[in-house]
Amino acid sequence: MRQSRLFGKTLREDPKDEVAANARLLERGGFVYKSMAGVYEYLPLGLRVLDRINAIIREEMNAIGGQEVFFAALQPKDRWEKSGRWKVLGEEVMYQFKDHSGRELGLASTHEEVAAEAAARSIYSYKDLPLFIYQIQVKFRDELRAKSGLMRGREFFMKDLYSFHADAADLERFYWKSADRAYRKIFTRCGLDAYLTEASGGTFTKEFTHEYQVLSGAGEDLIFYCANPACRYAQNREIATLQDGGRCPKCDDGKITMGKSIEVGNIFRLGTRYAEAMGLFYADKDGKKHPVVMGSYGIGPGRVMATVVETHRDERGIMWPDALAPYAAHLIALGADDSRARKEAEKIYAQMEKKGIAVLYDDRADKTAGERFADADLIGLPWRVVVSEKTMEKKGVEIKRRGDAKSRIVSAADVFKRIS
Ligand code: ATP
Ligand code: MG
Numbered sequence: 134m135r136q137s138r139l140f141g142k143t144l145r146e147d148p149k150d151e152v153a154a155n156a157r158l159l160e161r162g163g164f165v166y167k168s169m170a171g172v173y174e175y176l177p178l179g180l181r182v183l184d185r186i187n188a189i190i191r192e193e194m195n196a197i198g199g200q201e202v203f204f205a206a207l208q209p210k211d212r213w214e215k216s217g218r219w220k221v222l223g224e225e226v227m228y229q230f231k232d233h234s235g236r237e238l239g240l241a242s243t244h245e246e247v248a249a250e251a252a253a254r255s256i257y258s259y260k261d262l263p264l265f266i267y268q269i270q271v272k273f274r275d276e277l278r279a280k281s282g283l284m285r286g287r288e289f290f291m292k293d294l295y296s297f298h299a300d301a302a303d304l305e306r307f308y309w310k311s312a313d314r315a316y317r318k319i320f321t322r323c324g325l326d327a328y329l330t331e332a333s334g335g336t337f338t339k340e341f342t343h344e345y346q347v348l349s350g351a352g353e354d355l356i357f358y359c360a361n362p363a364c365r366y367a368q369n370r371e372i373a374t375l376q377d378g379g380r381c382p383k384c385d386d387g388k389i390t391m392g393k394s395i396e397v398g399n400i401f402r403l404g405t406r407y408a409e410a411m412g413l414f415y416a417d418k419d420g421k422k423h424p425v426v427m428g429s430y431g432i433g434p435g436r437v438m439a440t441v442v443e444t445h446r447d448e449r450g451i452m453w454p455d456a457l458a459p460y461a462a463h464l465i466a467l468g469a470d471d472s473r474a475r476k477e478a479e480k481i482y483a484q485m486e487k488k489g490i491a492v493l494y495d496d497r498a499d500k501t502a503g504e505r506f507a508d509a510d511l512i513g514l515p516w517r518v519v520v521s522e523k524t525m526e527k528k529g530v531e532i533k534r535r536g537d538a539k540s541r542i543v544s545a546a547d548v549f550k551r552i553s
Contacts, residue, residue, distance in 0.1 A: 156282025171279030171287030324454030361387025451513030
């Protein structure tokens with residue numbers, strides 16, 4: 134991609150109305166555009182990051198048997214009255230309104246009712262179970278505190294998986310498989326160190342749920358966690374029986390520490406509540422009817438992106454982990470359009486494209502070197518490659534890892550090897 138053609142320009146100054154670092158950096162870097170409080174539009178750079186996060190999520194969801202669907206955001210009132218949540222959610226977060234014919238509609242803030250009703254159209258017998266369906270879809274919530282940038286949108290993406298089981302034991306097996314296999318892997322692959330944290334059930338269940346919490350000063354949650362890396366037992370403050378500075382009751386060794394954190398994921402055992410409300414029953418071997426046992430499993434891809442920015446940055450900008458970076462390399466050509474360095478950079482750019490190295494090529498001759506280096510640090514791609522008269526004299530190009538203080542001069546062939 135030629136930066137001179139890239140849709141979305143970097144901004145010199147922080148946007149005035151943003152306090153959260155993730156929003157300031159993502160807007161300044163040209164990843165997203167703020168439409169209004171809690172509503173963000175993704176520009177090409179931001180969408181590339183989001184797509185990479187979603188690709189990781191899809192891989193891990195498919196690996197545990199998930200089948201992808203896409204449910205509607207626009208919902209009729211009667212479906213939500215069956216579960217009794219039209220009123221509850223309406224008072225809390227759900228956008229509800231009338232269409233031109235006077236019909237009451239809402240925008241889904243979550244999809245348990247929708248998933249259960251859809252499953253009822255395809256689950257009849259024990260042979261149809263278990264079943265796992267998921268979507269990566271947009272949710273709407275009338276969030277009061279929309280001050281945390283992409284961490285708390287009023288319109289935001291969620292990956293939500295719903296599992297359907299014949300009994301609680303089967304749900305339990307899948308619940309821990311999703312936790313230990315899929316969720317742990319997703320966050321690690323995204324470069325996040327997430328604590329599996331016991332939390333309250335919220336509007337879903339009276340049992341514990343498990344949240345995935347990433348320690349960060351920008352977090353809106355508080356967790357107590359065991360500092361012993363072999364243990365990592367953690368509880369959300371909302372339900373905590375642990376004490377700051379105390380000894381961990383799980384490993385009887387680590388010190389309990391309190392820290393601000395960001396909830397990037399949440400898994401719930403739902404039991405039979407939604408199945409009963411939505412008419413989701415199956416027949417066992419003897420033809421006897423039972424309500425289906427459900428679980429739900431959420432991740433916010435936009436919040437993951439914001440959390441990565443909060444935890445991977447310095448005073449100059451973002452430092453994307455390799456797995457999420459929108460491009461692997463930022464190639465910068467210094468010098469006028471017809472200069473030797475510029476011609477060499479064009480050649481390297483063409484070769485990188487041919488070799489399948491995702492590269493953002495800064496070919497903007499109207500910007501100073503200082504401005505372009507500042508943009509490269511702000512955008513935060515893992516590798517910076519500079520071609521200039523100076524590097525040409527040394528018969529090479531300058532290569533630097535984002536975050537490293539020192540650069541080095543290497544041959545173009547060496548650059549391809551290192552980056553790929
Ligand atoms: P919070 O307590 O932060 O409001 P929640 O517990 O209500 O979040 P869930 O219903 O558990 O959220 O949603 C599942 C996941 O969706 C969350 O773990 C988070 O990653 C993401 N998410 C929830 N609300 C938002 C939001 N307003 N903006 C962006 N992502 C969100
Ligand atoms: Mg939650």
